[in-house]
Amino acid sequence: MRDVVIIGAGMTKFGELWTKSIRDIFVEAALKAIEDAGVEYIDSMYIGSMSPGLFVEQEHIGALMADYLGITPIPATRVESACASGGAAFRQAFLEVASGASNIVLAGGVEKMTDAEDVTAALATAADQEYEVYQGITFPGLYALIAKAHMHQFGTTRKQLSDVAIKNHRNGSKNPNAQFGFEITPEQVMNSTMVADPLRLLDCSPVTDGAAAVIVASVEVAKNIKKDFVKVIASAQASDTIALHSRESFTTLGSVVKAAEKAYRMAGIKPKDVNLVEVHDCFTIAEILVSEDLGFFEKGKGGEAVENGLTSIESGKIAINTSGGLKAKGHPVGATGIAQIIEVYEQLLGKAGARQVKNARIGMTQNMGGTGASCVIHILEGK
Amino acid sequence: MKNVARYQREIPQRYRLEAGKCTSCGYIAFPPRLICPKCKSKNFETIKLSDEGKILTFTIIRVSAEQFSKQTPFAVGIIELNDGVKITTQIVDTELDKIEIGKKVKIVFRKIQEDGHAGILCYGYKAIML
Missing domain, CATH: 3.40.47.10 (Thiolase/Chalcone synthase)
Structure with missing residues (x-):
């Protein structure tokens, strides 16, 4: 496996974001991360999300977010491991860069919880x-x-x-x-x-709306764009x-x-x-x-x-x-x-x-x- | 929410405490499983669990999901049955401050929840203090 580094990050404020939708908050965080990293493209994207189906009745958010980020046709996949979904999405991005299959991958996470009718029941799943x-x-x-x-x-x-x-x-x-x-x-x-x-x-911990994203890349990419990085x-x-x-x-x-x-x-x-x-x-x-x-x-x-x-x-x-x-x-x-x-x-x-x-x-x-x-x-x- | 088939297939466990005992290593699976997590055997015999045990830990639920809201506050604990199997269940018919870790309980058959006004009544096990 080759070395993997983080070259950019972005997140929304966490809270009750009544005026913003799940796609709004994810795109906001992802754009901040892409701009922070200063990359021209990304190879693929993993999004951690526990239950958009129960919280906002929307599945298939990999494609949804790729669409609203304007980066189709890159591969975009939602990763689910309950409250560990974000960490699991980051791990998939890490493995994809470490393997050499991709050079620049976006690892993100999103949840829009305040739209849900019964948050306690959704979390209990x-x-x-x-x-x-x-x-x-x-x-x-x-x-x-x-x-x-x-x-x-x-x-x-x-x-x-x-x-x-x-x-x-x-x-x-x-x-x-x-x-x-x-x-x-x-x-x-x-x-x-x-x-x-x-x-x-x-x-x-409270019920929260929010999204976060980081850009994971190979060391070569980081050095080419002369960006400070943190190694995984x-x-x-x-x-x-x-x-x-x-x-x-x-x-x-x-x-x-x-x-x-x-x-x-x-x-x-x-x-x-x-x-x-x-x-x-x-x-x-x-x-x-x-x-x-x-x-x-x-x-x-x-x-x-x-x-x-x-x-x-x-x-x-x-x-x-x-x-x-x-x-x-x-x-x-x-x-x-x-x-x-x-x-x-x-x-x-x-x-x-x-x-x-x-x-x-x-x-x-x-x-x-x-x-x-x-x-x-x-x-x-x-x- | 509780469709009838989904409810009915759990009846042997919830009404009669039926479990699967691995015929190779003796591991008791509750609910029954297709493969033994200890020895990977696929051969089980059906047994009935002991209906007595002791409280390992418990809590009093004061904020519940919608279908349990009429019952709050109520106690839920993890009970270790005499055959070593552990289950999560309500502890009922007692003053809440009488419940302590280590106390003996008996498992009884009770109504657990209702699926709204028109849905099915859901039954299963609860624990009472001995």
Whole structure:
């Protein structure tokens, strides 16, 4: 496989974009990425999107977006892995350039969620419809089952869950593209509506419209157009049982552990070499589990780590979710995996403004679907 | 949403807790599968699962999907049955604050949801505290 680099990025603001359609927001993000990269053409396009069929009753968005970008007849394919769709789309673009089949590929993601009638029901399709959802469980409910088990087994506290949300909102307040770019207090978290015990509204990522895109290319292309780039040094993906109840443990995410092992091996690095990571904090408890399963903290110590400030931008240990994460930046499900890549790309180029991690050289993204039935991990390296 | 064929084909599992037991390695698949995830055998015998078990984890659903909104708040847990199979199910007929991890439960037959005003009634299993 040959080296693959990222040479451009673009995204919409995340939020409730009432005046814009799914095609508007995707084209906006894709054009920004193409203009940022300064490329004259692209060879193909992959678009991560979880469920345009349920959210806006539109399938076949690969062709739709190629049409509205004015780039037909290039191959354009939608990639679906629930909330990991964006990460999976990026991986397809990476593999296509790494293989030599293409030189310049656009990897994007989009979700238009606020048009939907029943978002909770649409999102629940990422779980086992017949043996989980049939019983009345929701996505917050599934992560609440994980939270309860983690608290019971390791003594993780309610305060530590709040600390994740508070830290991510603090980071998000420095991100102009964030849906909820403001700080929150411990009292606001504890006074927010209980959704599924012990998870409250401010433990949950929001319903969001948004799109994101990056341009992936060979090193030769990057050098020809004299563009600063970030190298993709690992791409890994793993699966697990669709139902949470089928797993040996509810307090470790097997797909995250497996994908991380593969990614570290491919990059030839260890967790301590990573300066920042964007993790899939669809719920606060997810960030705690994933910070352990990626090897940054011992199993059961993720809660303590956030409480002690080890995951903040300034910590110097491991900056987690500098963008504000899914919690504050917003979670347009199919776009999330690409937006994570963009945050790390900008950090490694030193362009993250007020939320810049000092001396950031290696960054990671961890994107997952369902309760971790899919996990996609990428590791990027700056100069 | 719940068309009749889709509902009816799950009846053996939901009404009678029927599972597939791998005749090679003993793995119990619930619901039944075509291939054993442990030993890749394709030979299963039908068994009935134990109707008793214990609570491994649980939550109280306070914001639900539309068809469950009349039931909120309600408890859902993961139950490990005595034969080792784990299922996600509601825990009912109890004060919500009496539910704890490790407590014993029995599986019973109950109505689960209605498919609107004119649709079918959907039945299945729930857990009660022992």
